[in-house]
Amino acid sequence: GENVEQHPSTLSVQEGDSAVIKCTYSDSASNYFPWYKQELGKRPQLIIDIRSNVGEKKDQRIAVTLNKTAKHFSLHITETQPEDSAVYFCAAPGGNTPLVFGKGTRLSVIA
Amino acid sequence: SQTIHQWPATLVQPVGSPLSLECTVEGTSNPNLYWYRQAAGRGLQLLFYSVGIGQISSEVPQNLSASRPQDRQFILSSKKLLLSDSGFYLCAWSVGDSSYEQYFGPGTRLTVT
Numbered sequence: 001g002e003n004v005e006q007h008p009s010t011l012s013v014q015e016g017d018s019a020v021i022k023c024t025y026s027d028s029a030s031n032y033f034p035w036y037k038q039e040l041g042k043r044p045q046l047i048i049d050i051r052s053n054v055g056e057k058k059d060q061r062i063a064v065t066l067n068k069t070a071k072h073f074s075l076h077i078t079e080t081q082p083e084d085s086a087v088y089f090c091a092a093p094g095g096n097t098p099l100v101f102g103k104g105t106r107l108s109v110i111a
Numbered sequence: 112s113q114t115i116h117q118w119p120a121t122l123v124q125p126v127g128s129p130l131s132l133e134c135t136v137e138g139t140s141n142p143n144l145y146w147y148r149q150a151a152g153r154g155l156q157l158l159f160y161s162v163g164i165g166q167i168s169s170e171v172p173q174n175l176s177a178s179r180p181q182d183r184q185f186i187l188s189s190k191k192l193l194l195s196d197s198g199f200y201l202c203a204w205s206v207g208d209s210s211y212e213q214y215f216g217p218g219t220r221l222t223v224t
Contacts, residue, residue, distance in 0.1 A: 032211045043201060043215040093211045103154040
């Protein structure tokens with residue numbers, strides 16, 4: 001089955017700096033890669049996703065890049081703000097199986 | 112638009128007591144439904160998923176069970192709770208055979224004492 005590895009597990013950045021979170025996956029058939037943001041005590045929320053027919057997708061300060069050959073994808077947050085502090089999860093499907101999630105990255109943006 | 116409800120929002124139960132958590136989705140038909148558990152400070156563990164009424168797939172053997180009595184209703188149950196069942200229980204939905212976009216409900220925080 002699919003295996004998703006996420007790094008780093010914790011990340012601290014100064015406000016205004018960029019943050020990058022990376023995930024690798026094992027199933028070469030995977031074709032959909034979402035990122036979720038979970039604030040403390042809240043539900044995970046889908047913030048951006050990418051499908052395997054594109055290499056990069058951007059939405060304001062958030063972007064996701066995909067390298068199908070290397071089987072990894074990354075979340076990029078630019079000009080970080082304190083409200084970006086949260087736990088971020090990547091995920092990937094494996095064929096007909098539901099999403100497999102990474103273990104999460106706790107991002108702290110220091111003002 | 113689609114909305115997903117879970118109740119109760121919080122629950123404190125003694126060890127050995129039964130459990131019933133409910134999830135309903137509005138604004139869509141024939142959704143795929145999922146139950147996840149999240150232990151404190153941990154990741155998302157898929158427990159069950161369902162692609163239709165009466166169709167339940169179990170991902171992790173445990174003392175929990177799931178049922179889907181109606182198209183947009185998903186129930187998580189246990190006959191006897193364990194301390195290790197404490198956590199944040201999240202229901203999620205998606206639609207379509209090829210769509211993996213999952214949207215989560217507000218969750219139920221369960222504490223087993």
